[in-house]
Amino acid sequence: RVLCEQVPVLSGRLKRGKTVHAAIVDQRLPKLDADARVLPWLQEVGNRVEVAGGEELTPSQLLEQFGFTGDAPWKRLGDLSGGELRRLHLLRTFLSGANVLMLDEPTNDLDTETLTVLEDVLDGWPGSLIVVSDDRYCLERTCDDVWELRDGGVRHLPGGVEEYLATPAEVSAAVARPPAGDTRAARKELTRIERELGKAQARIEEIHARMAEASTD
Numbered sequence: 339r340v341l342c343e344q345v346p347v348l349s350g351r352l353k354r355g356k357t358v359h360a361a362i363v364d365q366r367l368p369k370l371d372a373d374a375r376v377l378p379w380l381q382e383v384g385n386r387v388e389v390a391g392g393e394e395l396t397p398s399q400l401l402e403q404f405g406f407t408g409d410a411p412w413k414r415l416g417d418l419s420g421g422e423l424r425r426l427h428l429l430r431t432f433l434s435g436a437n438v439l440m441l442d443e444p445t446n447d448l449d450t451e452t453l454t455v456l457e458d459v460l461d462g463w464p465g466s467l468i469v470v471s472d473d474r475y476c477l478e479r480t481c482d483d484v485w486e487l488r489d490g491g492v493r494h495l496p497g498g499v500e501e502y503l504a505t506p507a508e509v510s511a512a513v514a515r516p517p518a519g520d521t522r523a524a525r526k527e528l529t530r531i532e533r534e535l536g537k538a539q540a541r542i543e544e545i546h547a548r549m550a551e552a553s554t555d
Contacts, residue, residue: 339364341468342440361436363428365443372416376406376426379415384433389462400429403455421447428456437465445473450537474499475532 339345340352342362354360371379380397388394395403401411404425418426424447431439444460445453453476460467460480471477477484477499484495486502495501 358438359434359436360438360440361431361434362440363431363442363444365424365446367420367423367427370415370423372414374415375412376415376418377401377411380426380430380433383430384435387432388464389459391462393462397429397433400432403459404429405449405452425452432459438468439463439465440468440470442470443472444469445471445476450540454534454537474503 339362340347342360343352344362377397380401384397386394386396387400398411401407406422406426415423415426428441428444441460444456448456457476457479460469460476463480467480469477469481481498484498484502486493486495497504
């Protein structure tokens with residue numbers, strides 16, 4: 339919140355580049371117009387957002403990818419659940435033109451499928467990301483550098499989340515051998531595959547349950 343100038347700096351100074359346009363998505367929802375409609379509300383701030391590979395998505399396409407299908411784009415904001423409003427606030431931030439996104443626990447209230455979509459968007463985000471999360475899969479998929487904030491200090495973790503979770507001896511080994519760029523890329527791909535496997539397993543269990551139910555009818 340200091341970086342977004344929402345709270346004052348208590349010590350030191352904050353210097354922002356002239357081209358920096360920062361936006362924050364935290365766990366507190368801003369005041370919203372309950373009568374506003376979903377799609378027009380997004381279109382107020384932007385009509386396109388760039389993702390991986392230079393591809394551009396419209397507000398309608400973003401809504402569909404994040405689970406707003408059918409007549410959902412025309413619902414009143416006042417009729418949405420808390421989880422839906424958080425997703426919508428995230429999408430509005432994507433469309434705002436910000437080149438630095440600060441995300442506080444962005445994976446809260448998201449199902450596995452939506453998590454995968456979010457990680458795809460963040461992984462290909464052309465700007466800079468500052469992500470605060472206890473979701474290790476999200477961090478490994480979307481972040482190139484991991485930092486630990488503890489006891490009033492900041493420590494860089496070259497080994498990423500694995501270094502944070504490791505024993506002291508393992509940490510020393512990780513610091514001695516910082517991961518190369520291709521290792522980070524492989525880790526991101528592995529995380530994506532693990533997410534997909536989890537989603538597929540849930541689907542298999544659902545099908546088995548339906549088959550068992552049908553066999554007893």
